[in-house]
Amino acid sequence: MSKTTTKLAIAFAFKELLLEKPLDKIAVNDIAEKCEINRQTFYYHFHDILELTEWICEEDAEQALKENRTYDTWQEGFLSIFDMIKKDKAFIINIYRNVPKDYLYRYLYRVTYQLLYNVLEEKAEGMVIREEDKVFIANFYKYGFVGLVLEWIDGGMKEDPKRIIERLNSLIQGTFFHALNNAKINKK
Template sequence: MSKSTTKLAIAFAFKELLMEKPLNKITINDIAEKCEMNRQTFYYHFHDILELTEWICESDAERALSENRTYATWQEGFLSIFNMIKKDKNFIINIYRNVPSDYLHRYLYKATYQLLYNVLEEKAKGMVIREEDKAFIANFYKYGFVGLLLEWIDNGMKDEPALIVERLNSLIQGNFEQALNNAKLNK
């Protein structure tokens, strides 16, 4: 089995176990048994369950955003994050309740920042804007976007993701360009 296939098998087994019991009750032995491998194989790929959790989050985010990193598609990218979280509700809720909050936050911030930064890069073509200004704008929006996601998770993921993204889109329509123009003018 290739290294990536083994990592995916471990991740799949871990997610299956999360359907049966809370994250804080799952052991590396449980995961290894579910994969029909030994503990050493797990340790060859991950140091611990937290590293596995982080890898799953990063891999899932990368897949969700792979085709949606432009201004024209940022809504689909953000919607993909919502849908991915909803699809893996047990996994996300377990992380949310049993792992230090910085793991989930770091994952959401990283995925959202990259999405927003790519949009800003695209909209800034032809403009002279300092790198730190683009990063500042991306960080500002990142906190708002992730705040919406965390509130949605807190409220049991009841609201329809498409409606949230639609409302967000109408709220910030034209704001990326305005922020970039303001950064350009304030040099």
């Protein structure tokens, strides 16, 4: 089995176990047994279950965003994040309830930041803007976006993500360009 295939098998077994019991009741032995590997094989790929959890989140996010990293497609990218979370509800709820919050926050912040930064880079084309200003703007929006996702998870994922995206889009329409324009360095 290739390294990637083994990692995917471990992740799949872990997600299946999460449908049966809470994350804090799952041991490495359970995962190894479920995907028919030995404990050492698990430890060859992951330091512990938390590292496995982070890896799964990163892989899922990468799949969800794919090509939706531009100004014209950021809504689809953000909607994909919502859809991914809803599809893996048992996994996300287990993380939300049983893993230190900073793991989930760090994951959501990283994914959202990259999406927003890519959009800002695109909108900043032809403008002279300090890197620290682009980072500041991306961070500002990141906290708002992640706050919406966390509130949605906290509320049981009931609201239609499309409606959240529509409302968010109408609220921030044109603000990326406005923020970048305000941060522009004027050449003299």
